[in-house]
Amino acid sequence: MDMSWKMEDNLPVNVREYQELAKKALPKMAYDYINGGAEDEHTLRENIAAYTRIILRPRVLVDVSKIDMSTTLLGYTMRSPIIVAPTGGHKLAHPEGEKATARAAASCNAIMVLSFSSSCKIEDVASSCNAIRFYQLYVYKNRNVSATLVRRAESCGFKALLLTVDTPMLGRREADIRNKMVFPRSGNLEGLMTTDDHDTTNGSQLERFARATLDPSLSWKDIEWLKSITSMPIFLKGIVTAEDVEAGVAGVIVSNHGARQLDYAPATIAALEEVVRAVAGAVPVLVDGGIRRGTDVFKALALGARAVMVGRPVFFGLAARGEAGARHVIEMLNGELEVAMALCGCRSVGEITRSHVMTEGDRIRSLL
Numbered sequence: 001m002d003m004s005w006k007m008e009d010n011l012p013v014n015v016r017e018y019q020e021l022a023k024k025a026l027p028k029m030a031y032d033y034i035n036g037g038a039e040d041e042h043t044l045r046e047n048i049a050a051y052t053r054i055i056l057r058p059r060v061l062v063d064v065s066k067i068d069m070s071t072t073l074l075g076y077t078m079r080s081p082i083i084v085a086p087t088g089g090h091k092l093a094h095p096e097g098e099k100a101t102a103r104a105a106a107s108c109n110a111i112m113v114l115s116f117s118s119s120c121k122i123e124d125v126a127s128s129c130n131a132i133r134f135y136q137l138y139v140y141k142n143r144n145v146s147a148t149l150v151r152r153a154e155s156c157g158f159k160a161l162l163l164t165v166d167t168p169m170l171g172r173r174e175a176d177i178r179n180k181m182v183f184p185r186s187g188n189l190e191g192l193m194t195t196d197d198h199d200t201t202n203g204s205q206l207e208r209f210a211r212a213t214l215d216p217s218l219s220w221k222d223i224e225w226l227k228s229i230t231s232m233p234i235f236l237k238g239i240v241t242a243e244d245v246e247a248g249v250a251g252v253i254v255s256n257h258g259a260r261q262l263d264y265a266p267a268t269i270a271a272l273e274e275v276v277r278a279v280a281g282a283v284p285v286l287v288d289g290g291i292r293r294g295t296d297v298f299k300a301l302a303l304g305a306r307a308v309m310v311g312r313p314v315f316f317g318l319a320a321r322g323e324a325g326a327r328h329v330i331e332m333l334n335g336e337l338e339v340a341m342a343l344c345g346c347r348s349v350g351e352i353t354r355s356h357v358m359t360e361g362d363r364i365r366s367l368l
């Protein structure tokens with residue numbers, strides 16, 4: 001019997017319900033890879049919990065009959081400040097992989113950042129639909145391989161490069177170690193680098209591959225190298241302290257890699273204001289990690305982010321219902337943000353200010 005109508009009748013109404021569907025749909029190894037964090041998963045829990053500790057301060061009697069969620073980044077207009085974060089291996093969730101995610105993002109007029117570890121080829125994602133897309137980069141010990149991938153992304157029309165700076169080596173994801181995680185290979189490395197792995201008996205194959213290939217010597221001087229091989233603007237993804245704010249890049253992304261790298265790193269929403277202050281308006285600041293609600297997007301904007309990126313929610317949507325699921329997750333977050341803006345009396349993202357939120361620090365100060 002065709003039960004698809006029934007499925008459509010019972011669509012999830014929030015990200016948490018998509019996560020439950022994804023868990024049912026996916027093999028344990030894939031779900032654990034997507035959902036998991038590093039070591040004790042303290043930061044993983046904190047990324048979400050820190051949002052729950054921020055309280056909204058709504059303003060009323062504002063005419064909110066028209067809400068404009070649009071914003072700009074690098075001169076590109078987005079329908080809302082929600083970007084699809086780079087996450088690797090979408091074929092773990094769906095056979096169409098990143099092509100399906102790209103179509104979902106494009107249909108919502110959302111920018112998607114394609115992961116360096118995508119399971120679809122850069123060229124296949126680029127030709128899957130018309131959209132503004134960014135490319136995320138890791139730097140291999142063999143710099144030529146990374147440089148080749150950057151050039152391919154640029155010639156495919158990708159508009160910006162996000163250099164991930166929190167991964168000199170892969171964090172210890174214990175579920176992946178236990179599950180002997182095997183990562184889907186893309187065609188991206190064909191003819192460039194062997195991805196053969198003969199040790200299938202122990203630990204995470206992804207961790208072994210990362211340790212063998214990623215360049216742990218990557219440092220500030222390499223930003224100049226990167227600028228010499230591309231004319232795409234460069235964002236640094238993975239900054240969580242004011243000390244690591246340096247001039248010379250097009251933007252900064254406050255990220256702890258979805259808590260998959262350094263456990264006990266700060267929750268990103270807790271680190272955001274420190275970084276925003278250090279950047280002092282010089283370039284846009286984005287944030288990701290733990291965003292599961294439109295109110296979370298609102299809080300991040302109130303604390304100074306130009307836009308947010310969401311990782312797991314879109315992956316869960318893809319796993320649960322393919323392209324339609326990924327699209328629905330983005331639409332739901334957009335819908336929730338619209339309601340949050342209306343109920344806080346903000347007609348545009350420019351009207352969202354610091355005074356619309358109260359953090360724990362504010363609360364303690366107001367008690368004195």
Ligand SMILES: Cc1cc2nc3c(=O)[nH]c(=O)nc-3n(C[C@H](O)[C@H](O)[C@H](O)COP(=O)(O)O)c2cc1C
Nearest residue numbers: 034085086087088115164257258289290310311312
């Ligand atoms: C399954 C998965 C794969 C990821 N792969 C990458 C990647 O290839 N490159 C990267 O820079 N970040 C990667 N990330 C981190 C995301 O870009 C983003 O920082 C994180 O997912 C945000 O947290 P959230 O999942 O709570 O939204 C990955 C995250 C997940 C969950």
Ligand SMILES: CCCCCCCCCCC(=O)C(=O)O
Nearest residue numbers: 088116117118138186210214260
């Ligand atoms: C085609 C494989 C490229 C491997 C690069 C290093 C591993 C990154 C794995 C993706 C990632 O960032 C994650 O959090 O997982």
